[in-house]
Amino acid sequence: MIQRGDATFGFFCWNIQKRSLSTEFQREFLHLLKLYPSSLIALQEVKISESCIPGHFQNFFHALSCNFVRNRHRFGVMTLSSLEFTVHTHFTTHVREAGIATKKSALLTRHTLDNGSTLALLNLHAINFVPHRLFVRELTRITELIGSVEESSLIVAGDFNTWSQKRQKSLEEMTRRFGLKRVVPENEKDIKSILGRPLDHIYYRGLKPESAQVIDTPVSDHNPIYARFSAG
Template sequence: SSKREGMFATHKSYMLSHHSLAEGGSLLVVNVHAINFVRAHQFSQEIELIKEEILEHKGPLIVAGDFNVWSRQRRLSLLQFCRSVGLRQAIMVDPHHVKTYRQHPLDFIFYRDLTLQETLAIDTSNVSDHNPLYARFRL
C-alpha cells in the first residue's frame, strides 16, 4: 500500500501470481491483505491500484484475502470494484467460520471465468485471527 495503517504504521500488500494453463493463457491469482485503520477514501485508492493490475489480464481470475471491509462504505467500494472487473463472489456454504467485525465479513474469494465447485471456511481459531477460506474451481 502507498499509505500506512494509522495504528501500527505498517504497509499492507497484495500479491499477483500468473499460472500458465495447458490450453494457453494464464490464471491470475491475487492475494490481498487490504489496508486497515484508514479512511474509506484511502481504502478505495488502494483497491483502484489492484483494479489497474487486473484490467490488463484477459482470462480466468481469482482475487482472495482479507479485505478489511468492516464498514458499509468499504463494502460498497469492494462491491463496485468487483462489478468493474467482472468478479463474482464465492459464497461459503457454511459461512459461520468466516471472520467478521461489526457483523461484516472480512475475508472473501472472488472469481471470474471459472466454475465454482466447492467452498469451505475452515475453523482455525487457535492459530490466527482469520480462518482460511477454501474454494475449488474448474476451468
C-alpha cells in the same frame, strides 16, 4: 493437486496472523493440505526469515510481496503453488496505517493449468486503520492492477478488511466492473467478521466453483477458506 488432463483444482486462502514459523502452524498447515489438496494457496500476514524459506513452504513454487521488514524477518502476502509462476507483480500501498505505520501488500501471479488454460491470481491484504477515502484510493490502485490482467480466468482473494458497509460497497463496485463474482461458502458465518461483516473473500471470473467451505482452526484469528474450481 491438479491431475494431468483434469481442469479441477483446489484453492486455499488464509490470513495466518504471522504464525508461519510456529510449530503449531506448521503441523496444522500440513494436516489441512492433506485434507484439502490445493494447487494454489494465498496467504496473508506471512512471517519468514530473511535467510531462508520455511521447510513446509519449500514443496511449492512461492513468492512473497513484502510490506515490512523487522528483526531479520520479512512480512507480507505469499502465494504458494504447484503451478510454476510465469509472471509475478508485487504491490504495496502508498498509504501507511494509522498508529502502526505499516503498509499493506498484494501479489499478482500468472499460472498455466494442466489443460493449457491460463489463470491469474491476485492475493491481497487491504489497507486498514485509515479513513474511507484512503481505502478507496488504494482500491483504485488495485483496480489498475486488475486492469492489467489479460487472462479471462482470474481469482482475487485475501483479507479485504471490509468491516463497514462503505468498504464492502466500494469493493463490490470494483468487482462488478471486472465481472468478478464472490464465492459463498456453505458455512459463511465462520469467516472472520467485524460488526457482522466478513473480512476474507474469494472472487473469481472465467471459472466454475464446484464447492467452498470455511475451515475452523485455532491456529489463527482467521479461518481459512477452501474452494474447488473447474476451468477450461
